[in-house]
Amino acid sequence: MRIYQSEDYKAMSRRAANIISAQVIYKPDCVLGLATGGTPVGTYQQLVDWYKKGDLSFAEVRSVNLDEYLGLSPHHEQSYRYFMQSNLFDHIDIKPENTHVLNGLAKDPDKECAAYNKLIQELGGIDLQLLGMGHNGHIAFNEPGDDFGLETHVVTLTESTIEANKRFFESRDEVPRKALSMGIKNIMNARRILMVVSGEDKADAVYRAFCGRVTKEVPASVLQLHPDVTLVGDKAALHKLVEAGVSVCG
Template identity: 65%
Template structure:
């Protein structure tokens, strides 16, 4: 595990974007695993800026996202498909056919999950997986006590995750209760994993996840076992380590 400290969110985002851009430059046809949520937005903004300057080319890049709400179509403004296009894909030269997310509109969970695992396998696996960190230690939608050996699966979201995500919806009642997510097994098979964490409210879980025991009660703790895991965090998130 490599830990990179940054003074603030802006510097954290730039350092993470540096790692992703290096991956794209070294392997133009790489497979990037991407994440949604507020934390990666600064990283995406930095990558867009470098693309516009001509420093990056995403024409050959393929992406696979961690997760998608179940029961939501691509066109829904609350879908992760919509989020990723609004905040990243629409601003770079990635080919539409190279963008992959679980199909939230398809309610056949087995078909969606098996199909998504097949996509990742056919792509040759993920070169670099970007992650955020939930306040309870979840990664993707892998909530506490999920089995480490799971591939893509359908999950019922915990109350704390619903609470954290309600800011993106008109009301808490509008937040979907289920989601499709890459499993811990899928994430751990990525050749490189990059996690971005910011804010004082994440300091406690950072300590538990990366300086405590490896346990399904803290899903992110398994990342301690990955051979090429990079944690980039700001001063506030690093306060207890």
């Protein structure tokens, strides 16, 4: 596992974007696993910037997103499809038909999940999976206690995730209680993982994920078992790792 420590959020975002752009340059038709949440926004802005300068093209890239709220239409401003369109897809040359986000309005959510697993397989698997991490150590919407063997499935969000995500909605009541999410198994099957973390409020989760034992209670801890993980964080998010003596690259 490689850990890169950046001075601040901007530098962290630039470094993460560098790793993604290297993947796209190395394999122009790669399959990128993409994430939502506040943390990757700066990474997407940097990629858009490089695309606009003509340094990068996504014309052949295929993408699969980690998760989507159940019950939200793709046009809902808090849906993850909307997030991806407004933060990335609408500003680069990726072909719309090559972008895949779970359908939050699927009539049969279990069928939608099964079809998504098949899709990932048909695309040839994920080359590089971008991940953020929740304060309780969740990755995608895999909450503490979820089985590591699960593929894409319907999830009931924990109170802690609802609490963390209410900042995006008018009120707590509007936060959907369920979501569709890739499982830990899909994530672990990705050839490479890139996790981005930022801020003091993530320092504990980072420490528990990478210095603690591997446990379902901290879903991100499973990444200790993946052969190719890069963790990119700012000083505030990584300081507990550094204090524990874990070696990081500057």
